[in-house]
Amino acid sequence: MFPTKRPELDAMLSRLLIYLEAPTAAAKVVAALRAAPTQEEQIDLAVALRSLKTGWTTPLREEYFRWFITAEGYRGGNTFASSLRRAKNDAVGLLSDSDKAELKTVLEARPERRSPREALAARTLVKEWKLDELVPIVERGMKSKRDFERGRQLYSAVACSACHRFANEGGSVGPELTGVVGRFGVRDLVESMVDPSKVISDQYQAINIRKKDGDTLSGRIANLSAANVNVVEDMFDPGRMTNVRRPDIAAMEPSKVSMMPEGLLNTLKEDEIQDLLAFLLSRGDPQHAMYR
Ligand code: HEC
Numbered sequence: 398m399f400p401t402k403r404p405e406l407d408a409m410l411s412r413l414l415i416y417l418e419a420p421t422a423a424a425k426v427v428a429a430l431r432a433a434p435t436q437e438e439q440i441d442l443a444v445a446l447r448s449l450k451t452g453w454t455t456p457l458r459e460e461y462f463r464w465f466i467t468a469e470g471y472r473g474g475n476t477f478a479s480s481l482r483r484a485k486n487d488a489v490g491l492l493s494d495s496d497k498a499e500l501k502t503v504l505e506a507r508p509e510r511r512s513p514r515e516a517l518a519a520r521t522l523v524k525e526w527k528l529d530e531l532v533p534i535v536e537r538g539m540k541s542k543r544d545f546e547r548g549r550q551l552y553s554a555v556a557c558s559a560c561h562r563f564a565n566e567g568g569s570v571g572p573e574l575t576g577v578v579g580r581f582g583v584r585d586l587v588e589s590m591v592d593p594s595k596v597i598s599d600q601y602q603a604i605n606i607r608k609k610d611g612d613t614l615s616g617r618i619a620n621l622s623a624a625n626v627n628v629v630e631d632m633f634d635p636g637r638m639t640n641v642r643r644p645d646i647a648a649m650e651p652s653k654v655s656m657m658p659e660g661l662l663n664t665l666k667e668d669e670i671q672d673l674l675a676f677l678l679s680r681g682d683p684q685h686a687m688y689r
Pocket residue numbers: 555556557558559560561570571572574577586589590593594596597598601602632633655656657658661662
């Protein structure tokens with residue numbers, strides 16, 4: 398049955414396979430780890446794999462231990478970092494000396510910190526999609542045979558998940574999207590991706606600040622009433638704030654430019670855009686008619 402593509406079920410089935418030392422568990426669970434779009438699912442699978450003894454090949458092990466390097470770049474606080482360290486130590490504890498020698502490079506590698514922005518920059522341009530050509534493509538595509546899993550992966554791959562919470566996944570610097578798709582038709586939805594600045598939802602508007610010394614900056618103000626204004630200039634890095642003293646401010650006005658990047662659909666092919674939109678319009682429900 399594994400993988401069922403239902404994350405909660407797969408988390409349990411993978412543990413069962415691993416507990417039973419199923420001969421195919423290593424290959425199957427590592428493949429699921431590779432395909433899992435969210436950090437939560439990946440962590441579930443990777444932690445479960447730490448106690449598996451049978452069925453490993455060197456390439457599978459390499460891939461597994463390489464995941465720990467990627468995961469060091471995930472946000473999640475201290476408990477998360479230490480439980481991953483423990484899982485990795487457990488897994489390394491099962492290796493023979495010759496395994497360890499063979500995997501030395503991966504085991505000792507430093508994390509490649511890749512932000513969603515860098516991941517986006519590495520994608521190749523397919524086309525500068527226009528609203529009017531995309532609307533019929535999306536409408537045509539929503540009837541049936543969409544790929545749920547791919548839509549879900551693209552939601553992370555083109556960084557929507559970095560800013561938007563949707564169907565219980567993703568960040569929250571932008572509006573939560575689960576409710577939005579109920580209010581929006583296909584055209585509005587596509588437009589908000591192709592041309593984010595056309596309609597800016599006011600709660601999430603950026604503010605342009607001009608300082609008395611002539612400097613300017615733009616971003617979301619994170620605090621309202623204090624002697625200093627904290628500005629988040631980069632939505633991909635919401636923890637980093639620029640501090641501006643109120644007396645230094647000459648003028649503040651709402652920005653006409655959305656903080657959502659333009660052109661996020663431009664690295665996607667037609668059927669990928671259809672899968673991404675289906676994921677949104679189905680509200681993340683794999684049982685929806687458009688997947689049949
Ligand atoms: C860097 C952060 C960021 C990324 C990445 C991002 N968005 Fe946004 N998005 C925002 C912000 C901020 C707003 C609210 C301001 C606005 O309306 O332009 C927004 C607005 C929207 C809206 C309109 C919501 C409303 O209530 O009006 C939709 C729909 C949307 N985004 C979908 C997406 C999708 C789909 C993706 C991935 C292709 C994506 N966004 C990627 C930050 C982001």
